[in-house]
Amino acid sequence: MAAAGPRGAGAAPPGYTALAVKFGERQRSPHCLLVKEHRVREGPGDAHPPARTLFVLNVPPYCGPGALSRLFGSCGPVQSVDVRDKPGPGEKAEKQRSKFFGRRTTTGFRVAYVVFKKPASVQAVKALAQEGPLLVSTDSHPVKTGVSKWIARYADSVVDQEELKAEVDTFMQDYDKKVAQEEAKAAQEEGVPDEEGWVKVTRRGRKPGLPRTEAANLRVLERERRKRARKELLNFYAWQHRETKREHIAQLRKKFEEDKQRIALMRAQRKFRPY
Secondary structure, eight states: OOOOOOOBSSOOOTTOEEEEEESSTTOOSOEEEEEEEOOOOOOTTBSSOGGGEEEEEEEOTTOOHHHHHHHSGGGSOEEEEEEESSOOOOBOOOOOOOSSSSOOOOOSOEEEEEEESSTHHHHHGGGGGGSOOEESSOSSSOOOOHHHHHHHHHHHHSOOHHHHHHHHHHHHHHHHHHHHHHHHHHHHHTTOBOTTSOBOOOSTTSOOOOOOOHHHHHHHHHHHHHHHHHHHGGGOSHHHHHHHHHHHHHHHHHHHHHHHHHHHHHHHHTOOOOO
């Protein structure tokens, strides 16, 4: 299904019903919402039941969930309104836990899923096409625009420190509780074999490392000194020293003869040969 884009009033695509809406009374040209019954196979945890869900295309930016609920409220009680950037599966979205973190502002035309409490309300929406344009902003429910909209958005962006602190404290308490539950569960499962007889090894049974102290450093240095002393005992006797020196001198003489031969070869290659 293609993403929603701006479309003026006119003929609706096959399967859709065109509903004319206007922002206010003084707006001359109406806007067109394309609606149809949401028909997909319902799965477990589906937030958009096919028999009670209305799929809406071409939703303008100024038409939010509250405005859509008022527009279609005359057809029957509305259970929920889900506004999205593009069509997608109807998994139940997690409730937004924070009003300070994870907020995002969506611009442009969008799609919406309007879930009614009764299936008959979806069919009643088609009758709205025979009526006049629906009004998004009314005297009883005005939609803020222009300077008033930006002032309200700025006021919402100002963070209440006490409320923010309370939310962070609540989050940390929930997190600590979750960690404690996981540790208790791991302690219960420690050493218990599974169905195939395997035992899961965790870090809980290991002895934690001790902090390095001055006494521990001295013990490490003493072990290193003893290790060096054992290596030095290899040439403890006098005849071992004589053999080591004799082998060293023999290696030096051999290397000296090899260097002499290499120098002689280099001198021979440097002779001038004009012809």
